[in-house]
Amino acid sequence: FQKVLGVIIGKTDVRSFPDRKNVEINRFTFGFTIRDSPDFFINVTAWGTEAYINGLADSFSIGDCVTIESPLVSTKDPEKGDRFCPTTPSLYRLLVTETHSQVCLCADGDASDWLLPLLHLPVKDSRDFYSLGDVVANGQKLEGSVINILAALKQVGDVKQFVTSDGRRGQRLEVKLFDDSVSSFPLISWDREPIQLLQGLLPRETGRLESISDVYTVSQLKEKAKEHPQPFFGLTYSFISRLDLDSSVSKVIKTRCGRCRLLVTEDLQTCSNQLCPARDQPLSASTGFDLLVDFTDHTGTLQACSLRGPVAEQTLGCTTEEFTRLTDDQRTALKWRFLLERCKIHVKIVPCARTKSGIRALVLGCLLADPGEVKQHMAQLLQGP
Amino acid sequence: KYQPEASPVKPAMENSLRILTTVINGMRHWSQFKDKIPYLFEIFATLDSAVTLGRYGAKNFLMRDGKDVLQCVFYENEQVLPRLIRGQVHRCVGNYDRARDVLICVSVRAALPSEQRNALEAVKVSDAEMRGVVKVFSEV
Incomplete structure (x- = not known):
């Protein structure tokens, strides 16, 4: 297993955790999802020092095509980290570390041409989604599940910057969705990349002007x-x-x-x-x-x-x-x-x-x-x- | 090596066109800074003369607010001057020629009753803005 070439379809913010062996040291991580065909996509987690992880995270965005050289392949553990990652069709996930692997932007224009359209294909069966009415009707039962929603954008709020009690900086964007079952439903995003993605969308005109x-x-x-x-x-x-x-x-x-x-x-x-x-x-x-x-x-x-x-x-x-x-x-x-x-x-x-x-x-x-x-x-x- | 304390950076004066809503006297006053920043004036005043034909197709008329009277000119380059009714309030937008004390109008039309009722706040806001601008000039 040498190289994966694909388009980035999801990406989280950088987070840090105290090292288990040495609490003084923080380990840094972020995750992304890479796709190379309509049916296949896989989660990738990168771990390393602050400088390495921040540099890597800044080097590409959702919608970029990248090659990953020599990632480590590991089996998914649904009880642990993978619980918080997007569901993928693969039994495995990839690990990127500074010593073993390399992630580079793909310079091959031809590859980008066939990869980029994959960005806009739904990752799930096109019938596997919830209406906003379904979400409301299910109430607490859905808490904690990762679901797909098909709805239209009514309104995009302002990004709010904040600092957590332990000194970490964060941001938050609230958008309002609607469909034929619910007229307004809030969706909150905490990660930088999805926030940028949401900001690029244009809400329904009437809702926009009123807002x-x-x-x-x-x-x-x-x-x-x-x-x-x-x-x-x-x-x-x-x-x-x-x-x-x-x-x-x-x-x-x-x-x-x-x-x-x-x-x-x-x-x-x-x-x-x-x-x-x-x-x-x-x-x-x-x-x-x-x-x-x-x-x-x-x-x-x-x-x-x-x-x-x-x-x-x-x-x-x-x-x-x-x-x-x-x-x-x-x-x-x-x-x-x-x-x-x-x-x-x-x-x-x-x-x-x-x-x-x-x-x-x-x-x-x-x-x-x-x-x-x-x-x-x-x-x-x-x-x- | 001695480093003088950095002086606070003066914000660059906004140098793009402004449109000031004002009264005749206010326009005469604020026009003294016209060489420093560009602006047009919007005034609401009463037509106080007949409209007469001048040279080069100019239409001349007088506008009045209170005791102040202003000579105006409109050139029918793009559009004809609409029929103006003496004694009624009109809205003029134009460029004030300080040397000749003439407002060279680019837009002239009857003022709506609601515009006449509500213009005073815009005049106050323009005055306040210009006081701020002049203050910056005097500090430079």
Whole structure:
């Protein structure tokens, strides 16, 4: 047994335990699950010194393809550690230690191409899941079991950082799920990687907008993004200070690859992005509003916020087809319905090193603001924090 | 080797465009800092003249709040000036030319009754923000 190549489908945070032989020393560990086919995946546990384990844990994430060289194979012990690991079809688990084994990111692009789709396949029989109603009905009986749930995301909360009584740092993210049986069900995540995964998901739109209630000025949005390098949602009452609706249609409505979201020209047969997972397949593109808008208030301007797709259609009150039929004068008139007007804008702010401001803003909803609401917000600003 | 104590780093002044909601006098006052940070003004005031045609297609008119009167100009580059009714409150957004004491408007329309009722808080907030900005300037 020399080498395993697979995609990481699960990963825990690093934990430490006092060594059994020498309580003064802490041993460090974390676990991950690696998959190399639709049917097979196996748990891996890494043990070692603090430096080794932290370095290893930082070297890959869920969704990366890795090779593990010379892991130790051991039989699962359902009474011990494996109780707390995801259920796998294998009777065995792998052990990675500093002296014996090596884990490296897989540099083989071809291997990644066939491994990556495995990330999105369910690990259990597609019928083996609980509805939220099942979970509620079972109550205490399910306590301690590891189950699969099929539900939709209603709302993603903020990550809360904390320090435990014995001085360890931790984080916690609560999301709300819903399905046809239960309208809201909390799911709490304590590990860094699943939290990042959950933050990347977009909750159902209506639930999302209702859940965004924190109001910010432009400078408060910028400051918060600087202080907390994590995505967050907010509401701002600001003027739209850039809205290029009456330049050429190609600057307003764009086509992107359905897989990698890179801009493409429609007449292309395939995606031109060398790194696109679908570049060898016929182009599956989506066309929609794709605007960069600026928001300004008394504290400054948030530049180049993405206003796209259905959100843009809702904001402007027309579909892309309707827009393309407008005359130039009608487009200019549409622009001035919003330009330099005070709007109520729901945004998702994502820290992003590539932009000048260090943040990327996505508009989730935008409409002309109600002056009474603006006044309330202003009155709160006057009262101070 | 002697190391002087690090002086606290001054936060960089936000240098992007701002839009200040203000009254005519406030606009004249705050415009003295226009060379340091860029801003546009939003004012709510009563049309106090007829709209007259100037050179280069300019539309000229006077706005008044209280005792303060302001000369405004609007160029119909992109859109025509809507019909303005003398004696009614309008909303103007534009760039104040301090040397000529003229507001060069980019957006002019009748103010909604709810905007007139609720604008005062935004004026106070803009004033408070600018007092803070000016304080930072005077410290630098």
